[in-house]
Amino acid sequence: MFVVVGVTGGIAAYKAVSLVRLLVKDGHDVHVVPTDDALRFVGTPTWEAISRNPVTTSVHDDVAQVRHVALGQRADLVVVAPATANTMAKMAAGLADDLLGTTFLATRAPVLIAPAMHTEMWAHPATQANVDVLTSRGVRMIGPVSGALTGGDEGQGRMAEPERIHEVVDRELRHGSGEAAGQAWFVSAGGTHEPLDPVRFLGNRSSGRQGVEVALAAARCGAEVVLAAGHVAHGVLDAAERDPRIRIVRVSTADDLERVAGEHAPSADVVVMAAAVADYRAAEVSDAKITKDGADAPLRLELAQTPDILAGLAARRQPGQLVVGFAAETPGPGETLVERAIAKRRRKGADLLAANEVGWDRGFEGGENHLVVVDARDRVVEEAEGAKRETAEALVRRILAVRAAR
Ligand SMILES: Cc1cc2nc3c(=O)[nH]c(=O)nc-3n(C[C@H](O)[C@H](O)[C@H](O)COP(=O)(O)O)c2cc1C
Known part of the structure; x- marks a missing residue:
């Protein structure tokens, strides 16, 4: 299936490499859409090598392919992991100033997001309001979970493990929640x-x-x-x-x-x-090849x-x-x-x-x-x-x- 993996600028971006690997191993056609900030954590060559597809962050690359809407339209599922507070705010507001933003608005496929941030950022009313807006529009959250955070802190805000995200994505891809589920x-x-x-x-x-x-x-x-x-x-x-x-x-x-x-x-x-x-x-x-050898009459x-x-x-x-x-x-x-x-x-x-x-x-x-x-x-x-x-x-x-x- 055609799976878009959005990756944003948090340390947990390196864990998304495992998620992409698992999805590719399942046989899916995986397209990674990082934000510019995500590329400061894990670079384009890694995403391209792991996903086996070209990677770009900008709506101005590959314009003839209309990538900014094509990815979203073709997607069977979009998963954003990790999702920063910033990107969640942009998604809730409907901002579309990069390829991930346009893909999110263009898709009608299920969208799953795995937030990752410090506990204070997660608990902030602004972030929680964005979570409410996104979930009210059908976006589903995977985590975050409690555990060790960047810089030695601990608390809620850690990204769910890639294996867990993969499990949820896999279940969605297999069974979905669509109108024909069970048929x-x-x-x-x-x-x-x-x-x-x-x-x-x-x-x-x-x-x-x-x-x-x-x-x-x-x-x-x-x-x-x-x-x-x-x-x-x-x-x-x-x-x-x-x-x-x-x-x-x-x-x-x-x-x-x-x-x-x-x-x-x-x-x-x-x-x-x-x-x-x-x-x-x-x-x-005929058991033998029909030939015209020696015959000049039409074949009936x-x-x-x-x-x-x-x-x-x-x-x-x-x-x-x-x-x-x-x-x-x-x-x-x-x-x-x-x-x-x-x-x-x-x-x-x-x-x-x-x-x-x-x-x-x-x-x-x-x-x-x-x-x-x-x-x-x-x-x-x-x-x-x-x-x-x-x-x-x-x-x-x-x-x-x-x-x-x-
Ligand atoms: C080392 C480092 C780690 C960061 N980790 C996170 C994080 O886990 N969650 C988060 O929301 N922001 C984190 N940030 C801040 C984001 O990188 C910043 O808000 C950025 O603008 C996000 O851009 P993006 O959402 O377009 O990827 C981190 C920044 C740095 C320098």
Whole structure:
């Protein structure tokens, strides 16, 4: 998962090195955002080497990447350790004069902070008021604990140990407190390949991006997700592989997907079939490579229909289970995407159907999409346009709302 570790200017900054190491060891994509003062305690080379990602404090570095908002938007979790009195005051006031400040304001991910300071600074009404403001806005405190402080003093204000912070972060990343916590989801993504002979197949242009984003969005809401991933574009599964709430099962053909869905869908609360499943496969797969040696006639392939997996899952729907289909459509003249979506939902018997228009230059490989979602009463209940992460989030929110309204 994408974890931002904010580090501020206290002696305990050196302990944050252990926290970053533990998170990297867990397989997370860790981005350290130190304040300028933090770098007086532990320098950039240490953070970059430990996190394996570039480190900057300023909003003016790497401007083309819009880092000042991108980190916050991409984060699955932000943890600030240690958090100085100064940074907590800035967070409470909403100041954004450095990368940590802008990241905090830009994120909608859970924020955990591990304060560290002398007892007097912690107990001061100004600091306590800032704690109240931050906690009232959903920021969660880890510690501080009592113990030895810098300069030989003792008392409350010591940063919680890195192992303890790691434990809290890990629990949050695994279980979350989102709306889908405790739910099991089965999501399929990517295209299928139907073999013709040992070297060739019938496939499609699906990148898998939209389905994988649905799995990630559900996991961010706390769901435990089984993701049946067909053939996907390079790198599309990276974030899902790092997500402890997602279990990936690779599939290749429509038959594979039917088998894996048969294993995992019955125990799911929500089933989202976003994979681009072939409608046809070779009636007979040749054991030998098909060649044109000596033949000058066209090759005729006989194709047989593949199983209708979505219709099968909808027909065998478990009590309380929600079955959601996807349709990539190329509406003909005089037809609308919504009409096609309504007709397809009825044919499949799904609870919801998300349709997007595809064509030579839209829908598949790009990072953007336009989805319309219809329900069992033929109503358009959602329309979302934008990055596939955003359209996935809109769909997941809609699914959760439909479940909650039942
Ligand atoms: C040796 C040393 C240790 C410090 N330790 C802390 C600390 O544990 N907590 C704290 O709130 N401030 C501490 N400070 C003061 C902060 O570094 C100072 O308030 C700074 O402006 C914080 O900047 P930042 O919040 O942007 O990182 C310490 C300063 C020094 C010189």
